[in-house]
Amino acid sequence: xxxxxxxxxxxxxxxxxxxxxxxxxxxxxxxxxxxxxxxxxxxxxxxxxxxxxxxxxxxxxxxxxxxxxxxxxxxxxxxxxxxxxxxxxxxxxxxxxxxxxxxxxxxxxxxx
Amino acid sequence: xxxxxxxxxxxxxxxxxxxxxxxxxxxxxxxxxxxxxxxxxxxxxxxxxxxxxxxxxxxxxxxxxxxxxxxxxxxxxxxxxxxxxxxxxxxxxxxxxxxxxxxxxxxxxxxxxx
Numbered sequence: 001x002x003x004x005x006x007x008x009x010x011x012x013x014x015x016x017x018x019x020x021x022x023x024x025x026x027x028x029x030x031x032x033x034x035x036x037x038x039x040x041x042x043x044x045x046x047x048x049x050x051x052x053x054x055x056x057x058x059x060x061x062x063x064x065x066x067x068x069x070x071x072x073x074x075x076x077x078x079x080x081x082x083x084x085x086x087x088x089x090x091x092x093x094x095x096x097x098x099x100x101x102x103x104x105x106x107x108x109x110x111x112x
Numbered sequence: 113x114x115x116x117x118x119x120x121x122x123x124x125x126x127x128x129x130x131x132x133x134x135x136x137x138x139x140x141x142x143x144x145x146x147x148x149x150x151x152x153x154x155x156x157x158x159x160x161x162x163x164x165x166x167x168x169x170x171x172x173x174x175x176x177x178x179x180x181x182x183x184x185x186x187x188x189x190x191x192x193x194x195x196x197x198x199x200x201x202x203x204x205x206x207x208x209x210x211x212x213x214x215x216x217x218x219x220x221x222x223x224x225x226x
Binding site: 006032036041042043044045046049051092099100102103104 | 116147152153154155156157160170202204213214215216217218219220
Protein backbone atom coordinates (compact mmCIF):
# COMPACT_ATOMS: atom_id res chain seq x y z
CA UNK A 1 0.00 0.00 0.00
CA UNK A 2 1.30 3.44 -0.92
CA UNK A 3 1.83 5.96 1.87
CA UNK A 4 -0.20 8.52 -0.08
CA UNK A 5 -3.14 7.60 -2.30
CA UNK A 6 -4.56 9.98 -4.91
CA UNK A 7 -7.09 9.30 -7.64
CA UNK A 8 -5.30 10.01 -10.96
CA UNK A 9 -8.49 11.10 -12.75
CA UNK A 10 -8.78 12.64 -15.24
CA UNK A 11 -11.39 14.95 -13.82
CA UNK A 12 -13.30 17.09 -16.33
CA UNK A 13 -15.54 19.97 -15.18
CA UNK A 14 -17.23 22.97 -16.82
CA UNK A 15 -15.90 26.44 -16.23
CA UNK A 16 -17.25 27.92 -12.99
CA UNK A 17 -17.67 24.56 -11.24
CA UNK A 18 -16.39 23.79 -7.74
CA UNK A 19 -13.64 21.21 -7.89
CA UNK A 20 -12.77 18.84 -5.07
CA UNK A 21 -9.45 17.01 -5.09
CA UNK A 22 -8.57 14.50 -2.39
CA UNK A 23 -5.81 12.37 -0.95
CA UNK A 24 -5.63 9.78 1.78
CA UNK A 25 -2.53 8.74 3.67
CA UNK A 26 -1.42 6.07 6.09
CA UNK A 27 1.50 7.63 8.01
CA UNK A 28 0.20 9.37 11.14
CA UNK A 29 3.57 11.16 11.51
CA UNK A 30 2.85 13.50 8.60
CA UNK A 31 2.58 17.09 9.87
CA UNK A 32 2.91 19.22 6.74
CA UNK A 33 0.40 18.88 3.92
CA UNK A 34 0.99 20.53 0.56
CA UNK A 35 -0.65 20.88 -2.81
CA UNK A 36 1.45 21.38 -5.91
CA UNK A 37 0.16 22.35 -9.34
CA UNK A 38 1.92 21.07 -12.43
CA UNK A 39 1.20 22.34 -15.92
CA UNK A 40 2.02 20.15 -18.90
CA UNK A 41 5.77 19.83 -19.52
CA UNK A 42 6.58 22.01 -16.49
CA UNK A 43 7.86 21.40 -12.99
CA UNK A 44 5.47 21.34 -10.02
CA UNK A 45 4.91 24.60 -8.19
CA UNK A 46 3.71 24.95 -4.62
CA UNK A 47 0.09 26.05 -4.47
CA UNK A 48 -0.71 25.79 -0.77
CA UNK A 49 0.59 24.20 2.40
CA UNK A 50 -0.96 23.52 5.78
CA UNK A 51 0.63 22.58 9.06
CA UNK A 52 -1.30 19.97 11.05
CA UNK A 53 -5.11 19.98 10.89
CA UNK A 54 -7.55 22.64 9.81
CA UNK A 55 -8.43 24.77 6.82
CA UNK A 56 -6.47 27.32 4.84
CA UNK A 57 -7.90 29.63 2.21
CA UNK A 58 -6.11 31.53 -0.54
CA UNK A 59 -8.32 33.25 -3.07
CA UNK A 60 -10.31 30.60 -4.93
CA UNK A 61 -8.40 27.76 -3.26
CA UNK A 62 -9.14 26.10 0.07
CA UNK A 63 -7.06 23.32 1.60
CA UNK A 64 -8.51 21.10 4.31
CA UNK A 65 -6.73 18.57 6.52
CA UNK A 66 -8.52 15.97 8.64
CA UNK A 67 -5.80 14.13 10.54
CA UNK A 68 -8.27 11.92 12.39
CA UNK A 69 -9.40 10.47 9.05
CA UNK A 70 -5.98 10.82 7.37
CA UNK A 71 -7.67 12.72 4.56
CA UNK A 72 -6.82 15.99 2.84
CA UNK A 73 -8.72 18.00 0.26
CA UNK A 74 -8.20 20.91 -2.10
CA UNK A 75 -11.25 22.87 -3.23
CA UNK A 76 -11.18 25.19 -6.24
CA UNK A 77 -14.07 27.63 -6.51
CA UNK A 78 -15.18 29.23 -9.78
CA UNK A 79 -12.80 27.02 -11.73
CA UNK A 80 -11.17 28.50 -14.83
CA UNK A 81 -9.65 26.90 -17.95
CA UNK A 82 -6.29 28.15 -16.64
CA UNK A 83 -6.74 25.78 -13.67
CA UNK A 84 -6.35 22.84 -16.05
CA UNK A 85 -3.28 21.04 -14.73
CA UNK A 86 -2.18 18.08 -12.65
CA UNK A 87 -2.57 18.59 -8.90
CA UNK A 88 -0.18 16.71 -6.64
CA UNK A 89 -0.78 16.30 -2.94
CA UNK A 90 2.35 15.98 -0.82
CA UNK A 91 3.12 15.33 2.80
CA UNK A 92 6.07 15.58 5.11
CA UNK A 93 6.90 14.37 8.59
CA UNK A 94 9.17 16.33 10.92
CA UNK A 95 10.98 13.12 11.75
CA UNK A 96 12.60 10.97 9.08
CA UNK A 97 14.72 13.60 7.40
CA UNK A 98 12.03 16.06 6.32
CA UNK A 99 11.43 14.13 3.13
CA UNK A 100 8.35 14.94 1.07
CA UNK A 101 6.12 12.11 -0.13
CA UNK A 102 3.95 12.81 -3.17
CA UNK A 103 0.67 11.42 -4.39
CA UNK A 104 0.41 10.28 -8.01
CA UNK A 105 -1.41 13.47 -9.03
CA UNK A 106 -4.91 14.16 -10.38
CA UNK A 107 -5.30 15.55 -13.90
CA UNK A 108 -7.93 18.29 -14.03
CA UNK A 109 -9.54 19.68 -17.18
CA UNK A 110 -11.73 22.77 -16.95
CA UNK A 111 -13.82 23.24 -20.09
CA UNK A 112 -14.67 26.74 -21.29
CA UNK B 113 14.96 35.13 -11.17
CA UNK B 114 16.27 31.84 -12.55
CA UNK B 115 15.32 29.72 -9.51
CA UNK B 116 16.17 26.10 -10.31
CA UNK B 117 17.69 25.38 -13.72
CA UNK B 118 18.10 21.91 -15.21
CA UNK B 119 20.15 20.90 -18.20
CA UNK B 120 19.59 19.27 -20.61
CA UNK B 121 15.82 19.44 -21.21
CA UNK B 122 15.70 16.35 -23.44
CA UNK B 123 18.05 13.45 -24.02
CA UNK B 124 17.93 10.11 -25.78
CA UNK B 125 20.42 7.44 -24.71
CA UNK B 126 21.18 3.93 -25.82
CA UNK B 127 21.25 1.16 -23.23
CA UNK B 128 24.60 1.14 -21.45
CA UNK B 129 25.50 4.76 -22.17
CA UNK B 130 26.24 7.18 -19.38
CA UNK B 131 25.21 10.75 -18.80
CA UNK B 132 25.05 13.49 -16.18
CA UNK B 133 22.12 15.77 -15.44
CA UNK B 134 22.98 19.15 -14.01
CA UNK B 135 20.88 21.15 -11.57
CA UNK B 136 21.71 24.68 -10.47
CA UNK B 137 19.86 26.90 -7.98
CA UNK B 138 20.44 30.56 -7.21
CA UNK B 139 18.36 30.81 -4.02
CA UNK B 140 21.15 29.81 -1.61
CA UNK B 141 19.13 26.76 -0.58
CA UNK B 142 20.72 24.15 1.66
CA UNK B 143 18.70 21.12 0.54
CA UNK B 144 18.56 19.77 -3.01
CA UNK B 145 16.75 16.76 -4.43
CA UNK B 146 16.44 14.61 -7.51
CA UNK B 147 13.05 13.08 -8.29
CA UNK B 148 11.78 10.97 -11.15
CA UNK B 149 8.20 11.16 -12.37
CA UNK B 150 6.50 8.22 -14.06
CA UNK B 151 2.83 7.85 -15.09
CA UNK B 152 0.73 6.63 -12.18
CA UNK B 153 3.70 6.68 -9.80
CA UNK B 154 3.95 10.33 -8.88
CA UNK B 155 7.26 11.85 -7.89
CA UNK B 156 9.75 9.47 -6.33
CA UNK B 157 12.87 10.63 -4.56
CA UNK B 158 16.13 9.30 -6.01
CA UNK B 159 18.81 11.05 -3.95
CA UNK B 160 19.02 14.21 -1.92
CA UNK B 161 21.55 16.48 -0.25
CA UNK B 162 21.27 18.44 2.99
CA UNK B 163 24.28 20.62 2.26
CA UNK B 164 27.45 21.04 0.26
CA UNK B 165 29.48 17.85 0.22
CA UNK B 166 26.64 15.64 1.50
CA UNK B 167 24.41 13.15 -0.30
CA UNK B 168 21.87 10.55 0.83
CA UNK B 169 19.73 7.87 -0.78
CA UNK B 170 16.06 8.35 -1.37
CA UNK B 171 13.34 5.88 -2.29
CA UNK B 172 14.72 4.69 -5.66
CA UNK B 173 18.52 5.22 -5.69
CA UNK B 174 19.69 2.13 -7.61
CA UNK B 175 21.45 2.89 -10.89
CA UNK B 176 22.08 6.54 -10.02
CA UNK B 177 24.87 8.49 -8.37
CA UNK B 178 24.97 12.10 -7.24
CA UNK B 179 27.45 14.73 -6.20
CA UNK B 180 27.16 18.11 -4.47
CA UNK B 181 30.58 19.71 -4.74
CA UNK B 182 29.18 23.24 -4.67
CA UNK B 183 26.17 24.45 -2.71
CA UNK B 184 24.39 25.72 -5.81
CA UNK B 185 24.86 22.58 -7.95
CA UNK B 186 23.55 19.02 -7.67
CA UNK B 187 24.54 16.48 -10.31
CA UNK B 188 22.73 13.23 -11.12
CA UNK B 189 24.69 10.56 -12.95
CA UNK B 190 23.60 7.44 -14.79
CA UNK B 191 26.62 5.18 -15.22
CA UNK B 192 24.99 2.55 -17.45
CA UNK B 193 21.56 3.59 -18.62
CA UNK B 194 18.71 1.06 -18.76
CA UNK B 195 15.28 1.31 -20.42
CA UNK B 196 13.72 1.30 -16.92
CA UNK B 197 15.35 4.70 -16.38
CA UNK B 198 13.22 6.28 -19.09
CA UNK B 199 11.42 8.98 -17.16
CA UNK B 200 11.10 12.69 -16.51
CA UNK B 201 13.65 13.87 -13.96
CA UNK B 202 13.07 16.85 -11.72
CA UNK B 203 15.51 18.66 -9.51
CA UNK B 204 14.21 20.61 -6.53
CA UNK B 205 15.61 22.70 -3.70
CA UNK B 206 14.43 23.93 -0.32
CA UNK B 207 15.77 26.30 2.26
CA UNK B 208 16.32 23.77 5.05
CA UNK B 209 14.59 21.79 7.76
CA UNK B 210 12.18 24.55 8.75
CA UNK B 211 11.36 25.33 5.15
CA UNK B 212 11.24 21.94 3.53
CA UNK B 213 7.50 22.13 3.08
CA UNK B 214 8.27 24.48 0.17
CA UNK B 215 10.06 22.76 -2.65
CA UNK B 216 11.13 24.72 -5.70
CA UNK B 217 11.33 22.64 -8.87
CA UNK B 218 13.16 22.93 -12.14
CA UNK B 219 11.38 22.42 -15.45
CA UNK B 220 12.50 18.82 -15.84
CA UNK B 221 14.62 16.62 -18.10
CA UNK B 222 12.85 14.12 -20.34
CA UNK B 223 15.12 11.09 -20.73
CA UNK B 224 14.50 8.19 -23.07
CA UNK B 225 16.70 5.09 -22.93
CA UNK B 226 16.42 2.87 -25.99
